[in-house]
Amino acid sequence: MKILVFGMSPQQAVESPRFRIGNINGVSLESRLPSAVRAGLSARGHDVEVVYGWTASFGSVQVVQRLASGMLRTGADMRREAAAMAY
Amino acid sequence: MLSRAQDFDAHEVEWGTPASVQCQGRTVHTVKPNSQGIVLLQMLSMIETLPLAERSNNSTQLLHERVEVTKLAFADKDRWIADLAMAEMPVAPLLNEQYINGRAAQLSASVAAQYLPRFETISFDDVGEGPAEDGDTIFAMVVDEEGNAVSWIQSLYGSFGSKLVVPETGIVLHNRGVVFSLQEGHPNQVAPGKRPFHTLMSTMITDASDEFEMAIGTPGGSG
Numbered sequence: 169m170k171i172l173v174f175g176m177s178p179q180q181a182v183e184s185p186r187f188r189i190g191n192i193n194g195v196s197l198e199s200r201l202p203s204a205v206r207a208g209l210s211a212r213g214h215d216v217e218v219v220y221g222w223t224a225s226f227g228s229v230q231v232v233q234r235l236a237s238g239m240l241r242t243g244a245d246m247r248r249e250a251a252a253m254a255y
Numbered sequence: 256m257l258s259r260a261q262d263f264d265a266h267e268v269e270w271g272t273p274a275s276v277q278c279q280g281r282t283v284h285t286v287k288p289n290s291q292g293i294v295l296l297q298m299l300s301m302i303e304t305l306p307l308a309e310r311s312n313n314s315t316q317l318l319h320e321r322v323e324v325t326k327l328a329f330a331d332k333d334r335w336i337a338d339l340a341m342a343e344m345p346v347a348p349l350l351n352e353q354y355i356n357g358r359a360a361q362l363s364a365s366v367a368a369q370y371l372p373r374f375e376t377i378s379f380d381d382v383g384e385g386p387a388e389d390g391d392t393i394f395a396m397v398v399d400e401e402g403n404a405v406s407w408i409q410s411l412y413g414s415f416g417s418k419l420v421v422p423e424t425g426i427v428l429h430n431r432g433v434v435f436s437l438q439e440g441h442p443n444q445v446a447p448g449k450r451p452f453h454t455l456m457s458t459m460i461t462d463a464s465d466e467f468e469m470a471i472g473t474p475g476g477s478g
Binding site: 169170171172173174176184185187188189191192193195201202204205207208209212213214215224225226227228229230231232233234238240245247248 | 278279281299302307312313314315316318319321322325326329365366367368369370371394395396397398400402404466467468469470471472473474475476477
């Protein structure tokens with residue numbers, strides 16, 4: 169969605185801050201999300217927890233995108249061990 | 256011992272067809288149940304019903320909507336996802352446009368819904384230990400210059416899975432069985448010869464002319 173709707177590169181999309189839902193109305197946010205989002209979600213009744221750093225618990229999304237030109241772009245997620253390689 | 260030698264003899268590798276939905280003028284393909292893949296497809300389809308042109312990335316409104324869409328899709332995940340070979344499971348109806356629109360209409364623009372996982376699994380207290388957070392899953396993809404692509408995931412679930420190794424081959428057996436439901440009558444209720452619900456989703460996107468555009472995946476981080 170970050171790539172197709174907001175025009176990000178795969179690497180930008182992969183590094184983009186994430187959320188995870190918890191039980192009932194709980195939601196964990198990566199700390200890089202704007203503080204206005206924390207306040208805004210709390211105001212909507214979400215029980216917000218902020219997680220600092222790049223943690224494995226938010227997954228590790230890998231992407232390869234083929235552009236119309238045939239060029240390949242990649243995203244490798246540093247939340248876990250990951251790498252993109254050309255051959 | 257829950258599994259006997261003849262259970263392994265009976266196992267056959269399966270060539271499946273993916274489940275797919277339309278999204279942003281493309282087609283998104285992923286793995287059918289017993290994978291939770293269709294939950295991702297439901298989420299994408301529900302997000303497509305939002306006025307995305309009016310939403311900015313990382314805005315409170317869009318984050319709220321994405322959180323709520325996740326809860327709606329996870330409720331179906333908890334209720335339905337199971338081994339298709341052993342359980343009645345409405346895959347097509349869960350991805351049907353009318354159904355998706357109806358679910359998306361339940362989303363409140365301003366109030367967080369209450370999500371309670373209704374998926375009673377084997378408690379880790381019962382089996383002594385749970386899978387470690389670091390787990391034992393790897394996701395890999397490869398694309399060549401002609402646009403041939405592989406989106407591939409391998410998982411033992413917990414670190415070293417069940418910690419049982421087949422001596423002849425060195426294959427380590429997984430421990431996904433802890434994700435079976437113990438609830439009587441649940442589609443994912445534990446049963447002989449049945450495969451458990453799992454979270455592995457190899458995903459691929461093809462463009463409007465059905466050519467490869469994107470491979471995407473993650474070795475964990477459900478939520």
